[in-house]
Amino acid sequence: MGQVTQFHYTAQHKPNQLIYGSGQVAVITGWTVKQAIAKHLQPSEYAVIGQLYSPTRGINLLVRNLLLNPHVRYVVILNATKEDKNAGAGECLRDFFHHGVQESVSDTGRKSWVIRSHIPGYIDIDIDIRAIEKLRHALKVEVATSIAEAVEKIKAFAQIEAVEPWGIPLDFPMATVEPTVLPGTRYGHRIEGKTIAETWVKIIHRIKTTGTIRPTGYDGKWQELIDLMAVVTAEPADFYFPEPNYLPIDRSFLTEYISQILDDSPYREGVKYTYGQRLRSWFDRDQIEQVIEKLIGEIDAASAVMTLWDVKDHDKGGSPCLNHIWLRVVDNELSLTAIFRSNDMFAAWPANAMGLRALQKHIRDEIANRSAYDLYMGPLITLSQSAHIYDDTWSNAEQLIKQQYAAICSKLDYADPAGNFLIEIADGQIVVTHTTPGSGEIVGCYSGKNALKLAREICAASPAICPDHAAYLGMELQKAADCIKLDKAYIQDR
Numbered sequence: 077m078g079q080v081t082q083f084h085y086t087a088q089h090k091p092n093q094l095i096y097g098s099g100q101v102a103v104i105t106g107w108t109v110k111q112a113i114a115k116h117l118q119p120s121e122y123a124v125i126g127q128l129y130s131p132t133r134g135i136n137l138l139v140r141n142l143l144l145n146p147h148v149r150y151v152v153i154l155n156a157t158k159e160d161k162n163a164g165a166g167e168c169l170r171d172f173f174h175h176g177v178q179e180s181v182s183d184t185g186r187k188s189w190v191i192r193s194h195i196p197g198y199i200d201i202d203i204d205i206r207a208i209e210k211l212r213h214a215l216k217v218e219v220a221t222s223i224a225e226a227v228e229k230i231k232a233f234a235q236i237e238a239v240e241p242w243g244i245p246l247d248f249p250m251a252t253v254e255p256t257v258l259p260g261t262r263y264g265h266r267i268e269g270k271t272i273a274e275t276w277v278k279i280i281h282r283i284k285t286t287g288t289i290r291p292t293g294y295d296g297k298w299q300e301l302i303d304l305m306a307v308v309t310a311e312p313a314d315f316y317f318p319e320p321n322y323l324p325i326d327r328s329f330l331t332e333y334i335s336q337i338l339d340d341s342p343y344r345e346g347v348k349y350t351y352g353q354r355l356r357s358w359f360d361r362d363q364i365e366q367v368i369e370k371l372i373g374e375i376d377a378a379s380a381v382m383t384l385w386d387v388k389d390h391d392k393g394g395s396p397c398l399n400h401i402w403l404r405v406v407d408n409e410l411s412l413t414a415i416f417r418s419n420d421m422f423a424a425w426p427a428n429a430m431g432l433r434a435l436q437k438h439i440r441d442e443i444a445n446r447s448a449y450d451l452y453m454g455p456l457i458t459l460s461q462s463a464h465i466y467d468d469t470w471s472n473a474e475q476l477i478k479q480q481y482a483a484i485c486s487k488l489d490y491a492d493p494a495g496n497f498l499i500e501i502a503d504g505q506i507v508v509t510h511t512t513p514g515s516g517e518i519v520g521c522y523s524g525k526n527a528l529k530l531a532r533e534i535c536a537a538s539p540a541i542c543p544d545h546a547a548y549l550g551m552e553l554q555k556a557a558d559c560i561k562l563d564k565a566y567i568q569d570r
């Protein structure tokens with residue numbers, strides 16, 4: 077090997093997420109853990125090794141880092157896993173080098189360089205197009221579909237005599253905006269919706285408006301709430317995709333993703349885990365089968381539990397985000413509850429929720445096939461310990477709220493699970509009768525003359541009352557109190 081030159085890679089973006097060497101090859105490993113490649117190489121054989129998850133957000137940072145390191149003359153893209161195929165980042169990056177960019181708008185409506193690819197990928201418009209073109213033409217790019225093939229290609233490039241940098245380091249500053257955060261509870265939120273799509277918009281709104289801004293473990297920031305419970309009551313069996321589809325996933329992605337949750341997969345180097353593998357075989361038993369058999373044998377069981385967390389997970393990074401799943405039958409209805417230790421609510425939650433819904437349906441159907449229990453699909457409940465939105469999707473989140481939140485709130489029906497309150501005046505007092513939703517059975521009675529006192533009493537007795545229902549009650553109670561004072565007849569809602 078004739079190479080003596082020692083190059084130094086400087087990363088402005090994600091500096092702590094990269095493995096640095098002294099060579100001229102940038103290695104992009106996609107979803108394969110970077111160490112799985114690094115261990116087959118000498119540092120002199122590469123300039124940098126890093127993972128690229130997302131074409132819409134990751135390529136921009138990678139391009140910025142590459143512009144700052146003109147000594148990088150070769151790129152090896154590893155496009156090896158199902159996750160890579162689903163995300164499309166490797167393919168989009170290859171298209172960037174092969175086909176370049178054109179001026180257009182990004183998914184958040186920002187003027188951007190859009191990569192000429194069938195997979196959406198964006199580069200900030202404030203990067204000089206001449207610099208982008210120079211970079212594209214200066215770098216030799218190879219794509220590998222396995223770790224072995226990538227290692228071979230990197231080593232082949234590393235054999236070549238050192239080449240001059242293609243230019244001087246170029247730095248294009250990046251604008252950042254700190255969002256305004258409204259006051260709110262940090263711990264313990266409950267959000268309910270009929271569909272995953274509707275629930276998701278509400279989740280994004282809650283975190284984006286009241287979440288705490290914190291540093292992430294990945295050289296960036298996120299906005300976060302702790303212990304966010306999402307209850308999806310009526311996701312249809314064939315899944316609801318809004319039109320136009322504002323979710324970060326589509327049907328073809330979902331098919332692939334469901335298999336990652338439902339199906340076993342053998343251990344593969346560089347792949348941390350799949351949920352299917354944890355559920356089907358990791359602990360030497362098929363936990364999905366165990367839960368089905370458990371419920372058939374004991375339909376009231378409160379022990380239909382699956383675990384994905386292995387105590388050994390602390391020894392290595394990259395432990396599963398989905399940790400625990402419960403199935404429960406109440407009133408002939410099968411609910412599924414799942415806990416995530418950490419949940420990217422913008423980019424990952426919709427897929428996580430749909431995958432879990434498919435698991436819930438699979439368990440329901442298997443119970444029906446093997447026993448006399450023909451259960452209804454109950455709610456899907458996720459509990460996300462760290463429910464966060466990364467800073468690189470804040471503008472997407474804001475756009476989603478702007479475009480969808482008002483429409484979703486306007487579609488709310490007024491059925492409050494806490495029940496109904498019938499207001500009358502009798503013997504110079506306001507009388508409130510509390511009834512159950514639907515059947516209308518009387519479950520409580522309040523009376524008095526002071527509207528605020530009554531409202532507080534009702535809210536204390538039924539603290540799960542919906543906020544807009546409580547506001548409505550307050551107004552009606554005041555109207556009733558005014559009628560007493562003015563000696564007028566009071567009729568609710570008039």
Ligand SMILES: O=c1ccn([C@H]2C[C@H](O)[C@@H](COP(=O)(O)O)O2)c(=O)[nH]1
Nearest residue numbers: 293394395397418419420424425428
């Ligand atoms: O099914 C998944 C897998 C991953 N993540 C997110 C959560 C975190 O943002 C990130 C994983 O980072 P660590 O918690 O492992 O550092 O990916 C999910 O939301 N759902």
